[in-house]
Amino acid sequence: MSDWIPIQKNARQIAREKAKARALRRTQWWQNLLNKGICHYCGEKFPAAELTMDHIVPLARGGKSTRGNIVPACKLCNNRKQYLTPVEQLLQQTPNDSPQKPATEPDTDT
Numbered sequence: 001m002s003d004w005i006p007i008q009k010n011a012r013q014i015a016r017e018k019a020k021a022r023a024l025r026r027t028q029w030w031q032n033l034l035n036k037g038i039c040h041y042c043g044e045k046f047p048a049a050e051l052t053m054d055h056i057v058p059l060a061r062g063g064k065s066t067r068g069n070i071v072p073a074c075k076l077c078n079n080r081k082q083y084l085t086p087v088e089q090l091l092q093q094t095p096n097d098s099p100q101k102p103a104t105e106p107d108t109d110t
Contacts, residue, residue, distance in 0.1 A: 009060060020065035021053060033072050040071035041081065050074060058083045 024030050034048035040056075054073035057063030060083050073081070081089065 014059045017059045017063070017065040021055070021070065024065060024067070024070060025053060029067060030070075036072075038072065039074040039077055041073055041077035044074060046074050052078045054078050054081065057085055061085055 030053070034051055037045045037048060037051065039046060039051065040054065051072040052075055054071055054077075055063045055065065056069050056071060059065070063069050084092070
């Protein structure tokens with residue numbers, strides 16, 4: 001996927017952020033999220049073993065390994081998301097068709 005906003009990818013920075021994510025996996029904060037068993041994206045409940053750690057803004061797109069950017073996600077949602085940013089996810093959900101016409105036309109006889 002090509003970046004629609006130019007991002008300078010830094011392999012060393014990504015490696016540092018991955019190390020931070022590994023450290024966060026060992027925290028009580030992350031264990032509590034896993035024990036709740038709720039996927040951030042679909043809201044379904046899963047066993048902790050079926051949830052993955054997902055960066056809302058992916059590391060490859062400039063995201064950080066912080067509590068505000070890391071969420072539990074089921075494998076299906078995580079695979080669907082790939083390296084998309086939240087804005088790109090919303091744009092994928094928006095139809096590219098022309099705006100829909102109203103179901104009923106306004107009464108112009110008045």
